[in-house]
Amino acid sequence: MGELGRGRVKRRARLVVLACLGLAATQAGCSDPEAAKASSFDYAAKAKDWPRCDTPKTGVGQTPGEVKTAGGARVVVKTPTNYHPDVAHPLLVLYAAGGQDAEAAELTYGLTRDATARGFVVAAVDDVQPLPEAVVDLASVPQVVAKSWCIDSSRVFATGHSNGGLYSNAVAFFPDARGNFRAVAPSAAGVRKEDLADYSCPQPTPVKIYHGAYDMGFSGWGRGVAEWWAGCNHCEGKKALESEEGCVAYQGCDKGGETIYCEGPWIHMVWPGRTKEILDFFDNYPSRLRSGAAPG
Secondary structure: OEEEOOOOOHHHOOEEEOOOOOOOOOOOHHHOHHHHOOOOOOHHHHOOOOOEEOOOOEOOOOOOEEEEOOOOOEEEEEOOOOOOOOEOEEEEEEEOOOOOOHHHHHHHHOOHHHHHHOOOEEEEEOOOOOOHHHHHHHOOHHHHHHOOEOEEEEEEEEEEEOHHHHHHHHHHHOOOOOOOOOEEEEEOOOOOOHHHOOOOOOOOOOEEEEEEOOOOOOOOHHHHHHHHHHHHOOOOOOEEEOOOOOEEEEOOOOOOOOEEEEEEOOOOOOOOOOHHHHHHHHHOOOOOOOOOOEOO
16 A cells, blocks of 8 residues: 655645555456447437537547557557547546556456447556656546547546546546546545545536445545545535435535445455446536537
């Protein structure tokens, strides 16, 4: 176990992360390699009103393409197999768990096939050492990808497990990394409510937090972080059961501050594997850009 920027994070707040050496997955893509492959997307039926890029962006190299952040983090990008270079796509960033590369993250999470079938571009990121500068660097993934692929900057989302859960959480609240993501869905993140107490709240942000009831290393941490987000999103504090198993939604939150906590019978090493649930959550947020007005 290590700490993210001990003694160097603003206002003494600390983030704790477990650097896992691989994951045992359940209900996830590593039991189905096909889930890590890209699918085609029905542009005619589903993207008629999506914004367009002024200049078509055809990507980098072969499919998948590879790019790097300024800090050297490797990003593997997959698009719908019939990718349209002038259509502004939603972007899903997958932050790898500790010790995983981008390809292993795709296999574990099992989101690529279904995400590209919904029109997402998927960017999987190699795990990197958890440091404050790494949070800022990894928060730049959307801009790095948008240099070569046509991306709707108002529909950028992130998820990940363990280290990836830490990063998909931190890019939304870390002071120097905020503003690049519309909504996040972290899993098994090694960060506690008390670690966040000295952080100022970001703007209202939709969050859906997953945490295992049998995560002995980080017992109860996800629930506490959900409470912190509920406070930042000005929720009333009352919770109501959702139709999804093990999930509760806070009520009365600010517009754009939906806050949901999901807990299941998982140990730390288990990715929840709720592909449809996660993608449905992100699909709740349509483009903020006018049709035809995406930056080129």
